[in-house]
Amino acid sequence: MSEDQKKDTPEQADFRAYCRDWLSKHETKTPSSRLPQSAIEIMHTDQMEYLREWQYEAYQAGLVGCDYPVEEGGAGRKDCQLIANQEMQAANKPFLPNILGLGMAAPTIHFHGKQGVKENLLPRLFSCEDVWCQGFSEPGAGSDLANVQTFAEKKGDKWVINGHKVWTSLAHFADWMILLLRTDKSEKYDGLSYFVVPIKSELGKSVEVRPLIKITGETGFNEVFFENLEVTEDYLLEDLGKGWQVAQTTLLHERGAGPMVTPSSGGATSGGSGNQEGLSVGGAYSLINLAKASPRNGRTAADDPVMRDKIMEMIIRQEGSKQGARRARVEGLCDHPMRIPLQSKLVMSEIRQDCGALAMEIEGAASTLYINDENAPVGGEWPLAYMNSYGVTIAAGTSEIQRNILGERVLGMAKSK
């Protein structure tokens, strides 16, 4: 029995067996081109179509959205998404592309949307017939998110939206957007409202999407401009002026600390199959094989005591975070209920970044070689992973903002605003 299996309730155990069976029969097709390392770096239509098909199949099989009510397109199970995630990861399936929909839009709509909106939009979100994006950040509103200026004005029974969003991941594929905007200019927080709005159907009319290029050379995020986009009040979540409270649900889930478990199938990417046997871009443990394969000072990096020390430190940090997630579920061993959950995004993103930096140090001279160089270790995926890690320490509330939140909400030190 696996470690995870031993903890299952009867419902979970049955469901796990079902997942295993389905996954063992499900054939993963070979992608026609290299896949990116995560969903927010999907650039091309062929990548998106390949991944969309996988999500569709996983949803049809009941492995995506399992814990949501049946009316909302879910499977109406209890605590089963985690099981599906574990099994999809163990089966080394590709990642799910509709990550902003699954991770942020779905829980927010579930907790705050009108019944009709939930029933219309959520099934298509889970199946990936509709791709979603998140329109929060603006040029003048990043860490200070409540400063958003995109404005909705009521005209007749319609809301008319004008403004400019930026860093909007997946907007270039998106059918829908969760949108934080302003309906009252006199109140910073209470002047915010939360809508869901169509994107794709409005392109070339009231919505324009312009791609931005990342430091890696990849695309994946965009600027989005609204010029008189009209929506009905059905698409307002909660009451007018409650946008900031609704946004907290989104942010909590974005940081992995919300009540709904985000469907996730891990991430077999092209990088996972690299050009060297047994090597892949993964967590800290994957550094061991990398070190054994990397020459250093006449031996290998695995025979260098300094590199060994650094690798062990990474592994210990990663294991600490894993055991922390386990301890967070044992009430008697936690003095403050949010103390560990609120750390998870910060810790995971910094481990990933330091892991990438260490992988490049292990590779040595060869770490100068990038994607597309035939001599690059692991296909040049580690330098790419290292650079992409900044996306994670910046997006979803920067590491500095996470430390403010922890210092203030958990440790009770004076607020910085």
Next chain:
Amino acid sequence: MTQPKNFAFGEDEKMLRDTARKFLEDNLPTDKLHKLVASNPDLYREPESIWDRDLWQQIVELGWTTVIVPEENGGMGMSLVALTALVEESGRAALPSPFLVTANSSLVLRECSAAAGGRLLEEIAGGKTASLAITPKTGSWTHDDCDVALEGGTLNGTAWFVQEARKVDSFIVKAESSKGIALYEVPAQATGVEIVPDTIVDLTRDQAHINFNQVKVSSDQLLAEAGEGSAALSRAEPGLLTLVAADMCGAAEWQLQTTVEYARVREQFNRQIGFFQAIKHPLVNVMIMVDHAKSLTYNAACAYDTEPEHAEKFARMAKSRASDVAAYASNRSIQFHGGIGFTWECFVHLYTKRQKHNQILYGDASYQRAKLADILMGPMAA
């Protein structure tokens, strides 16, 4: 084997831990501890062994020393997880006592097959205290390194860095004979035993080196036969590492909470100093590290109880991370108290000193990582 999801930390363990926490909060608040152990700041003071014997008597009555003793030896036969929770609390209180060393002794005795091992465990369950005399002058933690010789039933030589030597009734002595390493029980009062106190930094402990001058030992003191001592110590070692890590986790949580509290009351530039991110963010980093160390420590304890094949690996992770947080929490706790933090009168130095001692005990952070690398990566090419 696999571990239970909750680290086997159930209602019984929680009750034991909560009672211990309350007991120490009531009976050894930090101001009382400071009065007890820090009354004499003299740089040239004689080495001291200061502790509250009445408090210890109550602790024995509460049963802490019987927790890990098997039921057949008159103990509670509970898990290392339960003991870990108690040690974490004693670390939080920086308790000066023979608790940790007696617990360590019990772990070693549980691995000893000779009859005297069971007898000594029974005596420990009845209130006797013991400490390990297993370290040579080099400070090597390798079980084969030894400065005490066994020949013709007589011990000669010196055991170094013996913890709480002046608080305990008996020592578990590692001795080398031509047939290998043996373990013997030697009472502190035995003829030929000379306890030479060390002057140490930590005010909450005492330490000594012990000279053995023609000390006679008999078969009813034999714990592990010559050739079996190292293996017994090796099997107990993950437990010893876990318990020291637990002490550091408790102490680091005290350092975190105490420094956060100061950052919430001390004002400069018309603001609480915790407003400044140069204070706030490092304290968050301390918290994250404490949480990792604590999670790793309970994982190590649970592994010791339920999956011995992984015990050493997880124990080294825990000891390494806990040593790192001990160093970092100590550093920030003094710095963030400013001038007052640099005074004898402020409590933080008591914990900084205990933590430094803990970091070294049974091997520091980088030593643990080197050992872990041997497990996970295999030995280094020559």
